[in-house]
Amino acid sequence: MTLNQTDFEYLAKFVLEHSAISLGSDKMYLIESRLAPLCRQYGVANVSEIVASIRQNPRSKLSSSIVDAVTTNETYFFRDAKPFDELAKETLPRIIAKKGARSTLNVWSAACSSGQEIYSVAMMLEDSFPELKNWDVKLYASDISNAMVERTKAGVFNQLEVGRGLPAALLIKHFNRKGESFHVKDYLKGRLQVFPLNLASTWPSLPSFDIVFLRNVLIYFDPVVKQEILQKTERVLAKDGVLFLGGSESTLGLKTKLVREIGKFCPWYRLPSS
Ligand SMILES: C[S@@+](CC[C@H](N)C(=O)[O-])C[C@H]1O[C@@H](n2cnc3c(N)ncnc32)[C@H](O)[C@@H]1O
Numbered sequence: 595m596t597l598n599q600t601d602f603e604y605l606a607k608f609v610l611e612h613s614a615i616s617l618g619s620d621k622m623y624l625i626e627s628r629l630a631p632l633c634r635q636y637g638v639a640n641v642s643e644i645v646a647s648i649r650q651n652p653r654s655k656l657s658s659s660i661v662d663a664v665t666t667n668e669t670y671f672f673r674d675a676k677p678f679d680e681l682a683k684e685t686l687p688r689i690i691a692k693k694g695a696r697s698t699l700n701v702w703s704a705a706c707s708s709g710q711e712i713y714s715v716a717m718m719l720e721d722s723f724p725e726l727k728n729w730d731v732k733l734y735a736s737d738i739s740n741a742m743v744e745r746t747k748a749g750v751f752n753q754l755e756v757g758r759g760l761p762a763a764l765l766i767k768h769f770n771r772k773g774e775s776f777h778v779k780d781y782l783k784g785r786l787q788v789f790p791l792n793l794a795s796t797w798p799s800l801p802s803f804d805i806v807f808l809r810n811v812l813i814y815f816d817p818v819v820k821q822e823i824l825q826k827t828e829r830v831l832a833k834d835g836v837l838f839l840g841g842s843e844s845t846l847g848l849k850t851k852l853v854r855e856i857g858k859f860c861p862w863y864r865l866p867s868s
Pocket residue numbers: 613614615665666667668669670673704705706707708711736737738739742791792793794808809810811814840
């Protein structure tokens with residue numbers, strides 16, 4: 595049985611309320627195919643039964659499985675290259691020089707998916723910034739999807755995943771092979787704090803971040819939600835902090851204090867100078 599319009603509308607509203615992800619009616623087929631594996635997992639006959647179940651019990655475990663299933667978790671190591679070039683060659687040298695004796699550095703991957711983004715940063719810091727060895731460097735990663743939070747914490751990747759964007763030398767240096775999978779070494783994992791966070795909901799108290807990666811997630815939200823998330827990001831960005839958005843994302847047309855800079859390798863955002 596395929597999903598009827600009423601059930602689709604209920605699901606779309608449910609997903610919007612739980613994740614702020616806005617699903618147009620053109621996404622009906624996509625939703626059905628994303629939720630199909632849950633039917634097997636929860637032993638129900640079809641997606642309409644899933645809808646019936648969450649109508650009855652919207653706070654069940656199934657609810658978070660639905661959010662997990664509809665999120666798009668596409669990611670890879672050193673995705674889009676340019677923000678990582680900007681970070682290594684421009685942003686970090688500038689921030690390190692400005693900080694002087696204040697030897698702390700906080701980096702946040704704010705929609706981390708399975709963790710490739712924050713592990714890319716971790717490897718870069720380890721390999722290219724020996725001067726940070728005695729600094730208090732903290733790497734934070736969060737995602738709305740509990741499954742992605744767990745994956746990031748685990749730092750375990752398959753052959754296909756390590757084949758996307760990760761230079762062989764870094765694979766050899768920073769991962770242990772166990773059978774068919776590749777495990778990030780403990781010294782990198784140990785620097786990470788990973789937590790669940792729905793960017794569209796109220797944020798907990800967070801540290802002040804020198805670098806924020808908020809990439810390839812704003813695209814799923816409507817302009818009001820995007821604006822609210824950017825305004826919350828302003829409040830956690832350090833005075834000389836740097837925000838990277840995804841290649842197809844910008845603050846254009848949104849009410850935000852953030853100032854766009856044309857970097858050497860890619861655009862980035864900062865707070866206005868006081
Ligand atoms: C396409 S991935 C981007 C991953 C990584 N930032 C990158 O650029 O490669 C988008 C991520 O955003 C997460 N996401 C979607 N809605 C979210 C929300 N409301 N709050 C936090 N994360 C969300 C998804 O679970 C998914 O892991």
